[in-house]
Amino acid sequence: MRKRTTMAVLTAAAAAATAGLTAPAAQADGHGDTAITQVVVNGGKPVVIDATTATTFTVSVTATDDSGIQGLNYLDLEGPEGGFESPASRVRCTVVNETTSTCSASFTMDPRTDFVDNSPAGTWYVSTWADGEDGDFHSNAKAASFRVQRQSKLTVNASPEPVKKGKTITVTGNLTRADWRSHGYVGHKDQSVQLQFRKQGTDTYTTVKTVKTTTGGALKTTVTAATDGYWRWNYAGISTTAPAKAGGDLVDVQ
Known part of the structure; x- marks a missing residue:
C-alpha cells in the first residue's frame, strides 16, 4: 500500500495551515468565505476492489467563493495505516456559476502495486484545499469519507x-x-x-x-x-x- 510520508509541495502559507490539520479537532482551516460544499467519491458508492484488477474512480469537489473559485491546491486520499493516493489524472475544474466550481480527478487503486496486505480496506478520507480568486481559501483533511472494500x-x-x-x-x-x-x-x-x-x-x-x-x-x-x-x-x-x-x-x- 502506498503510504504518505510527505505532502505535495505547497506554498509556505499552505504548509503551515496543513500542519494544523493533523489534530483530530482541527481538520479544517481557511481564510475568508471560501467553502467546500460537496464532495462525491465514486458516485456515492463504495470503491470495491477485486484480487488483481486496478480500479479507477472519480472524486469531485464543489467549492464556492464570492469571487469565484481559482482551483484546488491539492486533492488527495488518505486511508488506514497511513494509506495515501494522489490523482491519476489532472484535476479539472468546471464553472457552475460565478461563485461556484466543481473540480474533479480520477484515482486508481491497484491491488498488485498499491497494496501489500488487506489493511487498505475500511474508511478513507478526502483531503483537499480550495482557493478563491480573491486569495481566500478553505482546506479540510477530512472533507468527506468513503469506504474501500474487498470484493x-x-x-x-x-x-x-x-x-x-x-x-x-x-x-x-x-x-x-x-x-x-x-x-x-x-x-x-x-x-x-x-x-x-x-x-x-x-x-x-x-x-x-x-x-x-x-x-x-x-x-x-x-x-x-x-x-x-x-x-x-x-x-x-x-x-x-x-x-x-x-x-x-x-x-x-x-
Whole structure:
C-alpha cells in the first residue's frame, strides 16, 4: 500500500495551515468565505476492489467563493495505516456559476502495486484545499469519507434436483473475498448470510433463514421442498467487504 510520508509541495502559507490539520479537532482551516460544499467519491458508492484488477474512480469537489473559485491546491486520499493516493489524472475544474466550481480527478487503486496486505480496506478520507480568486481559501483533511472494500463472491448449490414435494433439500455454498496479500480469494467465516427463495415465474426473492459461514466460508442448511423455484445466498457485506449474491439455483419439485 502506498503510504504518505510527505505532502505535495505547497506554498509556505499552505504548509503551515496543513500542519494544523493533523489534530483530530482541527481538520479544517481557511481564510475568508471560501467553502467546500460537496464532495462525491465514486458516485456515492463504495470503491470495491477485486484480487488483481486496478480500479479507477472519480472524486469531485464543489467549492464556492464570492469571487469565484481559482482551483484546488491539492486533492488527495488518505486511508488506514497511513494509506495515501494522489490523482491519476489532472484535476479539472468546471464553472457552475460565478461563485461556484466543481473540480474533479480520477484515482486508481491497484491491488498488485498499491497494496501489500488487506489493511487498505475500511474508511478513507478526502483531503483537499480550495482557493478563491480573491486569495481566500478553505482546506479540510477530512472533507468527506468513503469506504474501500474487498470484493466478495458467493456460490450456491441446491440438491437433489429434481426432488419430491415435502422432501428435504440441502443448500450449500461458499463465501469468499479478495485477499490483497495473495491476490486470490479466501474463505470468509463467521458471517451471517441469508438463504433466499424465488418461486418460478415470479421476480422477487424472499428470505427463508439466516446461516453463518464456517471454516473456509462454507454454508450449509436444509429446507423442505414445496414448489418449483430458485434458491440463492445473499450476503449484506460489512464495512471492509462488499455485498454479494449468488445466482439462483433452480430446483424442480415433483
